[in-house]
Structure formats: structure tokens, C-alpha cells
Amino acid sequence: GAVVSQHPSRVICKSGTSVKIECRSLDFQATTMFWYRQFPKKSLMLMATSNEGSKATYEQGVEKDKFLINHASLTLSTLTVTSAHPEDSSFYICSATILAGGKTDTQYFGPGTRLTVL
Amino acid sequence: KQEVTQIPAALSVPEGENLVLNCSFTDSAIYNLQWFRQDPGKGLTSLLLIQSSQREQTSGRLNASLDKSSGRSTLYIAASQPGDSATYLCAVRDSNSGYALNFGKGTSLLVTP
Numbered sequence: 090g091a092v093v094s095q096h097p098s099r100v101i102c103k104s105g106t107s108v109k110i111e112c113r114s115l116d117f118q119a120t121t122m123f124w125y126r127q128f129p130k131k132s133l134m135l136m137a138t139s140n141e142g143s144k145a146t147y148e149q150g151v152e153k154d155k156f157l158i159n160h161a162s163l164t165l166s167t168l169t170v171t172s173a174h175p176e177d178s179s180f181y182i183c184s185a186t187i188l189a190g191g192k193t194d195t196q197y198f199g200p201g202t203r204l205t206v207l
Numbered sequence: 208k209q210e211v212t213q214i215p216a217a218l219s220v221p222e223g224e225n226l227v228l229n230c231s232f233t234d235s236a237i238y239n240l241q242w243f244r245q246d247p248g249k250g251l252t253s254l255l256l257i258q259s260s261q262r263e264q265t266s267g268r269l270n271a272s273l274d275k276s277s278g279r280s281t282l283y284i285a286a287s288q289p290g291d292s293a294t295y296l297c298a299v300r301d302s303n304s305g306y307a308l309n310f311g312k313g314t315s316l317l318v319t320p
Contacts, residue, residue: 121306123306125310132211132312132313133308138305138307180248184308186306195253195256197253198251201248
């Protein structure tokens with residue numbers, strides 16, 4: 090099956106630093122990747138949709154200057170949390186879609202990255 | 208805006224029992240509905256995906272049903288095992304919001320030996 094990896098799996102940083110999280114589709118090309126965040130005992134909330142070669146589309150309430158997304162290739166998308174603060178501490182999960190056209194498209198999820206900002 | 212609700216929030220059952228997890232959604236204009244499993248601190252594993260034209264999907268001991276008109280789905284787990292302990296998430300892909308998924312908060316399942 091399709092595999093999506095994330096790196097790092099866990100990161101602890103000081104307040105004010107920037108953190109980059111990578112999302113890779115290992116055995117398929119994904120023209121679209123999604124970034125979600127999940128707070129403890131809460132649902133996954135979509136942050137942004139990332140299309141290869143174009144600017145990401147951010148959900149309402151998500152600061153695009155704080156959460157920088159780059160999707161430079163069909164197998165890699167990165168999320169950079171700039172000037173991280175403790176309230177940014179969360180579980181970040183990416184997913185990637187194999188576009189086969191229409192309703193059958195499936196999202197494959199990465200294992201997630203636990204960010205802790207001290 | 209699509210809202211997805213899962214009931215119960217938590218469930219504890221003895222090994223061997225059959226159980227049902229419930230998911231409801233407010234907007235019936237969906238492409239598909241998907242059930243995921245999430246282990247603590249881990250990512251998501253897709254269990255079953257039901258297209259809007261389908262009524263149910265089965266995989267091993269799992270059976271998921273979809274009643275689009277009433278905005279409901281159920282995940283049936285037969286002969287539960289301790290290894291089934293995890294959080295089960297229901298997610299809906301709307302017809303008019305691209306590929307993004309709307310998730311419920313999940314049902315935390317504990318199967319005791």
C-alpha cells in the first residue's frame with residue numbers, strides 16, 4: 090500500500106524558534122497533500138491544502154505567515170512553524186492523495202509529528 | 208459547515224463482545240465516509256472507506272454501514288480483541304469541499320482481557 094512518512098516524529102524546541110516538518114510520499118506521487126493538527130482528545134483539524142507547485146490554501150483561522158507550507162515536488166511537502174510558542178504544541182499529521190480522478194481518491198496519512206514548545 | 212459527531216466518546220468492553228460505534232454528520236452531500244484507527248501518539252490507519260453510493264463495506268471482523276440520507280454511519284466490530292483497543296475516527300469527505308476530510312472527535316475503545 091501507499092506509504093507516507095513524516096520527519097521528525099517528535100521535536101522539542103524553545104519558544105521563538107522555527108521548526109520544519111517534512112511529509113513524504115514514499116512510493117507514489119501525490120499532487121495534493123494536507124496538513125492537520127490534533128490537540129489532546131480533540132479531532133483532527135485541517136490546517137491547509139498543499140498542491141505541488143502552487144501556494145497552499147489555508148483554512149479559516151490558520152495564519153499562513155506562521156505556518157509556512159512548501160510543496161516543491163510530487164513527493165515532498167514541508168510545514169514550517171515559525172517563531173513557535175507553547176500554544177503551537179500539538180500533534181501535526183500530513184496526508185497525501187493519489188489522484189485517480191473523482192470519488193475513489195484516497196488519502197494516506199503519515200505517522201504524525203509531536204511538537205512540544207517549551 | 209459539515210459537523211461530524213461520534214458517540215460514544217469512550218467505550219470499555221470485555222474481550223469477545225460485539226460492539227457498534229456511531230458516527231453522524233450534518234450535511235448529506237458527501238463523496239465518501241471513512242473509518243480510521245489511531246493508536247496513542249500515532250498516525251491514522253484507514254480501516255474502511257464507503258463511497259456515497261454504497262451502503263456498507265466489510266473487512267474481516269469490521270463492517271461499516273452508511274445511511275447518507277439520515278447522515279449516519281456505524282462501525283461494527285465482531286468478537287472484539289484487546290488488540291482492537293484504540294481510538295476510532297470517522298471522517299467525511301464533502302462533495303463541495305475538495306479532498307479535505309472532516310473528522311469526528313473519535314471513540315476511545317478499550318477491550319479488556
